[in-house]
Structures are given as C-alpha cells and as structure tokens.
Amino acid sequence: MGAGTVIVGTGQGGFQTAASLRSEGYEEPITLIGEEPHIPYQRPPLSKGFPLGQLDFESIQLRPERFYQDHRIDLLAGKRVAAIERATQHVRLESSARIPYEKLVLAVGARNRKLAVTGANLDGMLYLRSLDEAIAVKERLKSAQEIVVIGGGFIGLEIAAVACTLGKSVTVLEALPRLMSRVVAPIISDFFRELHASRGVKVVCDASVSEISGSRGKVQKVALRDGTVYPADLVIVGVGVAPNVELARDSGLGVANGVAVNEFLETDGENIFAIGDCAEHPCIFAGARVRLESVQNAADQAQRVATTIAGRRSCYRALPWFWTDQFEIKLQMAGISQGHDRIVTRGEVEKHKLSVFYFKRDRLVAIDSINRPLDHMIGRKLIAGGAPLTPEQAADESLDLRILEHELAQQKGGPARH
C-alpha cells in the first residue's frame, strides 16, 4: 500500500471525494482531514430547517459515523492542516504530525467575510457558515426579538425568513439597490423583496452600514451612513465569503480568485487537486474562469477528481446549478446568467410560479425557476445539451419544453428522464 490520497476539508467536497474514490474502486488509503470537530455534514440546512428546529445534527450528517470505518476512510476531525510540504509529498498538521500523500485534494472551502465597521465585535454579532455558528444562531434566536440581517444575498435572506417564521421582528439591510443582485434578474429580486415584505420583513436596499453600537458589550443598534438607526438585539451578517487559499499560496501553488486549477481540477503542483468553494476553474458555461459556491459544484468536482485519481483522467464540464429556500418558496437556478443580453419569462409572478430564461446572443445560458421544478430540470438538460431554444419559444407557454428535451435526448441517443 502506498500513502494513498489525503483530502483536506471535511465539507461537501472533501466528503464526496472520499466517498466517490471508494465507489470508483480505489483501494489505496484515504485520509480525510478537517478542522471542524464534527463528522461531515450538509451546510444548506444551517440557514433553513436547522435553525427552525425541523432538522437536528443527525439528520444533516452526510453519512453516519460508521460509514467512514466501513469504507476505510481515516477521518481526522478537529485537525487543522498547517502546511503542505510539496518536496516530500506530506501535509503537516498544526500538532506538527506529518502525513504522507500520493495525491492531495484541497477542499478547504471558504470563510465568511467580516464586517469592517466599528462595533463589529460586540456580543450578538453572528455569522453563519459552520455548524457551531448555526447552533449559536439557533440559540440566540430563541431570546432575541429585534433581528437585523446585514446582507440581502441567499444566506441573509434565508435566515431572515427563518427568524420571521419564528415570530421575530426582522430587518434586512442590503448595500446594493436590489436583493441577490449578483446572480438573479431584477424580476426575481423584486419577487423576493415583495415576498419578504408580505411576511413582515423590513427590506432596506442601498443600505450602507456605518456603525454597530451597544451597551455593556452587547449589540443594540445598527446605524447606516444616511443616519438611519435600527434597533437590534441580534445581528446576523451574511456579506459573502472569501476562499481559503492560504495553504495553497504558502506552498507556492497558483492562486487567483481561489486556488487555480485546470479543466481536470489539477493545480500547478504535482499530484495536487483543488475543488469546491476554494477553487477557481475554467467553466465552459461561463466562458471564463470562475469560483462557484454551491453543493452541486463541490459534489460534482469531487466526483470528477475521484475518477481521475482512480485512473480515468477526466475533464470537469458539469452544468452549474443552485437552489435557495425562503419561506415556502423554492428558487432553482441553472447555468450562468452573467453576460446575458435578453431575458424572457414563462409563468405568472402573481401565482408564485415563474421561470426566467436568460439568453446571450440568442443562446439559452441560464434559467431561474420559482416553484417550477420541471422547468428547472428540463432547463438543465437544454442548457447542458446546447438545445436550440429561441427566446420566443421560451416565452410561449403553449410549447411543452418536454418536446425539446425529448428531441435533445434522441439526438444524443437516449431516452429523456427526470
């Protein structure tokens, strides 16, 4: 037996790499190392069912504990990798222990960006990325009454919906003119703004936070640059993440907006791969190098790297997709909408069933669907398969998209399935 594969990071990507290596028939040792003291778990419920009390830790674990023994995966939880010693192919833990590798997979994810204003360290200022942070949010939500959420992106809006559902007074402060604006079209932003407002969430856009103040070390107020002040006994900050690139950079690997990898998810260091939230890869659907933050991206990249390590080197070409749940509404996104020059809609916003089709030079590049799961599932196939859907067809509700899906499947020689 050789040194096998060492995976750093026990998130979605790290876990999936280990699991997929075994299902690919890889027989060498697998060591899965993570700084969090827990067995691998899913992050999406942390801003949805977990703080609502609908899901506990056991139900969000990616696999039960015995899975790791059964699959001969040496899980080292609560251990931080401090350095990569590339010359001898070892990783060094903070404890100074050294672990050899033949292949190394960096699945180290991203960490929350911190709010850089006065008062940001007061008690009652919370972030949400890890299970421990989610436990703290859940606990504080029990007694807090006035919640201010800073950041109107996915995580901020999801936790705002949770807090509102728990009967709290909630204000969302978003610095940009509209919600989730980095990713969705204005019609979707407006829909979610109205949804939150209809449930009693106060949504403030163009809101630039200038200061957090408190008393006896506890948060009490959030002030904006325009002088408006919002009372708060709990502030949850969701202003984006930064990729964990330090391990890679300190060992001399190429880093851009993430650990730089090629289409095989290989870094420029021999036998070292990077995947998931920490990695920047060339994406054929974006026509650019991108770093994506989604379960799909982490899980599919992990699967691809496992195939390569198991001996069948293969390119990463999966279509990006994502979802968010806010109140009872599910928004599903497929493809990359950046750079689109036209949108058309299908469905009715009033009925809370709507899809937005994004076109770039008449080519379908992305679909966002609100409570229209079939559009999403078919859309994924149409975008990935490069189906010739015109904007007029997309807008024509009488055209059954399943026909196009069927034609696409026939061209590719197989039946359409969902």
Ligand SMILES: Cc1cc2nc3c(=O)[nH]c(=O)nc-3n(C[C@H](O)[C@H](O)[C@H](O)COP(=O)(O)OP(=O)(O)OC[C@H]3O[C@@H](n4cnc5c(N)ncnc54)[C@H](O)[C@@H]3O)c2cc1C
């Ligand atoms: C609250 C929340 C809700 C989300 N909701 C959705 C959703 O609805 N849909 C969706 O598609 N995506 C969602 N995401 C995003 C999704 O969870 C991430 O994109 C995905 O988890 C990325 O997986 P990863 O393995 O790349 O990184 P991570 O899951 O971040 O895992 C990286 C792990 O590496 C560890 N690590 C870092 N450095 C070291 C080191 N030096 N040594 C050891 N360990 C280290 C970290 O502590 C972490 O445990 C959500 C994320 C959050 C936080």
